[in-house]
Amino acid sequence: MKTIKLFLSLACLLVMLGTAKAQTAASVKIAEWERAKAYTKEYLDAMPESGYALKPTPEMRSFAEQMLHLTDANYGFTATATGEKSPFALGAVEKITDKSKANVTKEVMAGYDYVIAALKKMTPAQLEEKVKFMGRFEMTKDMVFTKDFEHQTHHRGQATVYLRLAGAKPPQEKLF
Numbered sequence: 001m002k003t004i005k006l007f008l009s010l011a012c013l014l015v016m017l018g019t020a021k022a023q024t025a026a027s028v029k030i031a032e033w034e035r036a037k038a039y040t041k042e043y044l045d046a047m048p049e050s051g052y053a054l055k056p057t058p059e060m061r062s063f064a065e066q067m068l069h070l071t072d073a074n075y076g077f078t079a080t081a082t083g084e085k086s087p088f089a090l091g092a093v094e095k096i097t098d099k100s101k102a103n104v105t106k107e108v109m110a111g112y113d114y115v116i117a118a119l120k121k122m123t124p125a126q127l128e129e130k131v132k133f134m135g136r137f138e139m140t141k142d143m144v145f146t147k148d149f150e151h152q153t154h155h156r157g158q159a160t161v162y163l164r165l166a167g168a169k170p171p172q173e174k175l176f
Contacts, residue, residue, distance in 0.1 A: 026127065029145065030119050035174060036152060037112035040070070042171035043159050044108060049101045051166035063162040064099035070155040071111035077148035078118045080133055081141040087114070119145065 044067065052064040061069060072093040079086035093107060127142040139147075160170045 026119065026122070026124055029142075030116060032149065033112065033116050033119060035176075036149065036156075037109065037116070039171065039174040040067075040108060040112065040152070040156050041105070042174070043067075043156055043163065044101070044105045046163055046168045046171055047101070047159075047166060048168060051162065051168065052099055052101050052104060054162055054166055056161060056165055061094075062099065063159060063166075064104045065094055066155055066159055066162065067104055067108050068094040068096060068099070070152045071108045073148060073151045073155075074111040074115050077133075077144055077151070078115050080131060081144040081148075082118050082122070083131070084118075115145070115148065 047063055053062050055062045072088070072091060075086040075088050075093060076090050093111070096103070096107060122141065127145075128140050130138055131141055131144060133139055133144055133147070163170045
């Protein structure tokens with residue numbers, strides 16, 4: 001009888017440790033997205049209003065379009081991961097006509113809030129569920145958020161060149 005109780009106690013402890021580890025991983029992911037949001041806000045703040053229309057070459061996106069594209073993906077990737085309908089159709093955010101500094105900043109911050117709120121609602125078990133991404137890639141919901149993080153980092157990194165061309169100083173690297 002004592003052996004069974006000991007075994008059950010150890011099993012419960014292992015389950016609790018596993019749950020705590022999964023919750024810690026989710027907390028870390030949320031903290032990273034909050035850091036990314038703050039870092040992107042520094043980019044948006046660093047660009048002067050006149051630089052929001054800047055295009056390094058005619059065929060490239062403007063700074064505003066680059067940031068709105070990043071936001072489009074935040075909505076689309078998150079909707080895929082959660083299974084909920086995005087508040088915006090794919091590509092709609094990038095086509096917003098008011099590309100002023102104030103409006104772009106508002107839209108981009110709202111996109112980050114959408115991702116962070118979704119992550120806060122998801123359980124570790126839900127993050128491990130598989131989904132079909134872009135209609136052809138099977139991956140966990142957690143990986144969809146990882147791919148989104150990679151995407152926003154890529155486009156924010158491109159924005160460094162835009163800031164330099166506008167004569168603005170890019171924010172310091174924000175790894176932590």
